[in-house]
Amino acid sequence: MSAESEPSPLHKAYREDRREVVAELIDLARSHTTTTDQAGSFAACAIEILFWQDRFTEAADLAEEVILARGATGQSLTRMDIPFDMALLAAEKYAGVKAAPRMQRLRTGVPEKSVLGRRLAWLVKAMADRPLERLLASPQTCGGPSAEVTGPATGHLGRPYGNLGTSERRVLWEAVRNANRFDLGRNLHEFGEPPVFESALWLAGWYQYTGSSSDAEEVLVRALDVWHPLELWDILPEGPVLQPVLREAVTDRVRHHYLTHPIEPVGTAP
Numbered sequence: 001m002s003a004e005s006e007p008s009p010l011h012k013a014y015r016e017d018r019r020e021v022v023a024e025l026i027d028l029a030r031s032h033t034t035t036t037d038q039a040g041s042f043a044a045c046a047i048e049i050l051f052w053q054d055r056f057t058e059a060a061d062l063a064e065e066v067i068l069a070r071g072a073t074g075q076s077l078t079r080m081d082i083p084f085d086m087a088l089l090a091a092e093k094y095a096g097v098k099a100a101p102r103m104q105r106l107r108t109g110v111p112e113k114s115v116l117g118r119r120l121a122w123l124v125k126a127m128a129d130r131p132l133e134r135l136l137a138s139p140q141t142c143g144g145p146s147a148e149v150t151g152p153a154t155g156h157l158g159r160p161y162g163n164l165g166t167s168e169r170r171v172l173w174e175a176v177r178n179a180n181r182f183d184l185g186r187n188l189h190e191f192g193e194p195p196v197f198e199s200a201l202w203l204a205g206w207y208q209y210t211g212s213s214s215d216a217e218e219v220l221v222r223a224l225d226v227w228h229p230l231e232l233w234d235i236l237p238e239g240p241v242l243q244p245v246l247r248e249a250v251t252d253r254v255r256h257h258y259l260t261h262p263i264e265p266v267g268t269a270p
Helices: 009-016 021-032 036-054 056-070 084-093 100-107 115-126 152-155 164-178 182-189 195-207 212-224 243-248 252-260
Strands: none
Touching: 009 021, 009 036, 021 036, 021 056, 021 164, 021 182, 021 195, 036 084, 036 252, 056 084, 056 100, 084 115, 100 115, 164 182, 164 195, 164 243, 182 195, 195 212, 212 243, 212 252
């Protein structure tokens, strides 16, 4: 294959073992020959992979390095917050590296009114009175209070699951998740998998919380089929490895599946 036809590292990350691509992504994010916008994308993609390898200190160091080096001039970079904010928070949660001092320092290197600048400023204040897991991606409600299911989903509850269309199933699962009704979610799961990724994470979290680790593992494996990237660099979801309860369900099988299973590129979601 000629050099011209070689897929870019971002595209390789969709199809190949991401553990074998991450070093190249990190090198490109740090390279002086890479444009600022490219550096941000390469770094973001690498950070998501590093999360899945539990390399939280490296992820936060890379986020800090790229923001300091490129944040003053990188318009695309400063329009991003995830996964850079998640890298700083996760390093505190799982590696003991304090996030607030870093965020204060990084704020001075990006435009004050940019997405990233505003996000860092907000997080510094929010961290003072909120637990980190509530600020990390896909916060969990397992173990918390439940409520009644309301809205159009109430009509779907009384119908056979097999008779519900795709959109009706989405509405039903979302309503059950919003009401935090694990009893109903467990019943629905007897007839099919959650059709939306966040609903799958909610269900897996509850299974793990209640001691059904094998069910949590299975839900997480199957959930990748309904996860879709939102950006070209968005190669893996962060929630399963950032949320404390979900992390307990991320077995070697789950980790291998997410790091090696081909992903459909951004823009191909149904």
